[in-house]
Amino acid sequence: MSKFKKKNTSPWPTKAAMEQVYEQHLWGGDEHDFYSGEGSHRPEIIEPYLKEVTSFLKSHQNKLSVCDLGCGDFNIGQQLLPYTSSYIAIDIVKDLISRNKIKFKNDDVEFHCLDIAKDELPKADCAIIRQVLQHLSNTEIKAITKKLSNYKYVILTEHIPIGDFIPNIDIISGQGIRLKHRSGVDILGAPFNFKVKSSKLLTEVLLGGKKGKIASYLIEL
Numbered sequence: 001m002s003k004f005k006k007k008n009t010s011p012w013p014t015k016a017a018m019e020q021v022y023e024q025h026l027w028g029g030d031e032h033d034f035y036s037g038e039g040s041h042r043p044e045i046i047e048p049y050l051k052e053v054t055s056f057l058k059s060h061q062n063k064l065s066v067c068d069l070g071c072g073d074f075n076i077g078q079q080l081l082p083y084t085s086s087y088i089a090i091d092i093v094k095d096l097i098s099r100n101k102i103k104f105k106n107d108d109v110e111f112h113c114l115d116i117a118k119d120e121l122p123k124a125d126c127a128i129i130r131q132v133l134q135h136l137s138n139t140e141i142k143a144i145t146k147k148l149s150n151y152k153y154v155i156l157t158e159h160i161p162i163g164d165f166i167p168n169i170d171i172i173s174g175q176g177i178r179l180k181h182r183s184g185v186d187i188l189g190a191p192f193n194f195k196v197k198s199s200k201l202l203t204e205v206l207l208g209g210k211k212g213k214i215a216s217y218l219i220e221l
């Protein structure tokens, strides 16, 4: 056997990358313990989203059960909780999940530390996946979309360019997104070709300049 060790060329695991994002506040929010970024906090971004998603949840006579895939600091999830029959929130960052369990201990919500690309996902009527896929490689997105077919509804939010763009240019999972390559995630397009009954734009917020937009879709399966 060679005396030289083979160089490890595989990308950094997603879990370690996301832990570093929170430890080093790479999405901002230095004054917060954990901060999931402006997209999870800026009123002009989150208010139209909360209004539309709340209205969708309220439109069901029997409240829907929800599974929040990549729940982050739970600033969004905590505001949707009252309109659901049960709420399971998942994130890959263990310390963040421990913090959420303490911070939201009085709320009717279960937190689990899982990797949504690798682990089995809890059952629910509706999956919420908000600004998560945009940070992940195509291999991980493919693994996740296979599991999304088990839900009746998926509410998907992605940060994408404004106007025409080449969808699904592959990236290494981590802090960044496809915007710098003038790309964004489109799970209906190749290589994912996710099959749905219908997909409807719920809301979109233009960020100005070349910063793109944050678009949310209600997908029925």
Ligand SMILES: C[S@@+](CC[C@H](N)C(=O)[O-])C[C@H]1O[C@@H](n2cnc3c(N)ncnc32)[C@H](O)[C@@H]1O
Residues within 6 Å of the ligand: 014, 018, 036, 037, 039, 040, 069, 070, 071, 072, 073, 074, 075, 076, 090, 091, 092, 093, 114, 115, 116, 117, 129, 130, 131, 132, 135, 136
């Ligand atoms: C930009 S934050 C969005 C948080 C939240 N969805 C929101 O909109 O406020 C993305 C979150 O996805 C989580 N995440 C990324 N990859 C994941 C994976 N494979 N499994 C579970 N969570 C993941 C990250 O740790 C992070 O908390």
